[in-house]
Amino acid sequence: MPNGEHQTALEPHHGAGRYVAVWVALCALTVGTLLASRLSLGPPWHLLVALAIAAAKAGLVALFFMHLWDQPGVNRLVFATSLVFVALLIGLVLLDSATRFPLANPPNERTLRFEPPSFETHVQPGEREQGEPGAIGRPPARE
Amino acid sequence: MPELTARAAPPLAHHFVDMRQQTEAARLGMWLFLASEVLLFTGLFTAYSIYRYLYAGVFEEASRKGVELWAGTTNTFVLITSSLTVALAIHFARLGRGKLAAALLGVSLLLGCAFLGIKAIEYANHFHEGQLPGKFYTFAEVQGPGASMFFTLYFIMTGLHGLHVIAGMTVLAVMAVRAWREEFGPEHYAPIEIAGLYWHLVDLIWIFLYPLLYLI
Structure with missing residues (x-):
């Protein structure tokens, strides 16, 4: 190893x-992800498998090509x-998008198929007993 | 290694104790910059996640009918191989074999050109087919809300990545010249290693763009 004579060799050189x-x-792994994408797995799995393989590839690049494996310390952090x-x-x-009331998202596949809500769907739990169902959240009636 | 003995003492800035400290400081600075690059692309990946969540069906259809799988796959192999040649170039630069390192960086530059060439063919096809963002979208095979948004994101993400490829190729070209002049050796190799880190990050981002745009 030519750098053996130098005392300042920084870390093991593979x-x-x-x-x-x-x-x-x-x-x-690239061939693997290509083949996996042709298998037509179910809706969540094709994405999860592709991302898992991509993460494995990214890990290999970061650890070995970018030397995070050899260089301990703050770079990893x-x-x-x-x-x-x-x-x-x-x-x-x-999480925000997934937990919104559908019509609060911009028009998309689901909201475009969305039936216009009937009057009753606006009734909040427990509201019916208070006399005026559907009042909460409805703009005040204009005369 | 006759060059090793002939090489001048590596440049050590006066505010560092030794080469080791200087190299580690340079690495840390580069990793901080790479973290900011990751977050720059994360903004785009977040936009992609939202619109893919909203328009899952149309995105899949656009990915199947709108982009060329062969081009994306070939480009993945091209970038992975260019990362290998960059890693080998750093390896040989550390051993004092500057000419070989410069030749390997030259191969990386050719692979970078191949990547951009394939991307240019793809872009020309998209323009021809009307697979364009917003109101310019005229691709008849994939219609419905979200179809043009897929190509908006496609062009922004691959375009920004392409700019990074060009920047990385510029840096690699400078490093190839410096390696050819035998500037690097066992103690002084931080510049070429840091240039390599940038190129590997470009590869890293493509590794995620490829499945999201071409395979889903």
Whole structure:
């Protein structure tokens, strides 16, 4: 190893074979995700499988090509923190969309098929006993 | 390695104790920048998630009929291979074999050109077929709400990624010249390693764009 004579070699320097092995694994995973997408799995699974394979490939690139495996320390923390914010942003925004009253989302496949709500669907729980069903949330009647 | 002994002492800025500290500081700075890049793309991935949630059926149809699977798959292999050549270039630059490192970076640049060329063919097809954002959308095979939004997101995400490819190729070209001049060695290799980090991030983002735009 030519840098053996230098005392300031920063960290263990692995051979080129490891990069080729990672490249083979990345190619195999790409073929895998291509084949999995042709299987027509069910609605949640095709997306989950594709994203899991993409995450595995990204992990290989980050750990070996980007040397996070060899270089301990704060770089890992920085990258992991950015991933936490990715999960927060996408996760919370999706939760927001998924838990909205349908008509609060912009017009889409589901809302365009949405039957106009009848008068009764606006009745809140327990409201009927108070005399005027459907009053909560309805704009005041104009004379 | 005759070049090793002939090389001048690596540049050490006076505010660092030694090369090790300087290299680690440079790496940390680059990782912080890469984190901000990740968050830049996260904004677009979030927009994609919302519209895919709202228009799941149309997005799948547009992905099946509107984009060329062969192009996306080929580009994935092209970018993965370019990442390999960049990683090998850094490896050989550290061993003091600057000419070989420069040649490997040259291969990476050619692969980057191939990526952009395939992307250009795809863009030309999209323009021809009217698969365009907003009111310019005239693709008859996929209609309905959300169809043009798929291509709005497609163009923004692949376009921003393409800009990153161009920026990364510029940086790699500079590093190829510096490696050819035998500037790097076992102690001084932070510039080429950091340029490699940027290129790997470009690859990383494509790894997620490929299934989301071409495979779903």
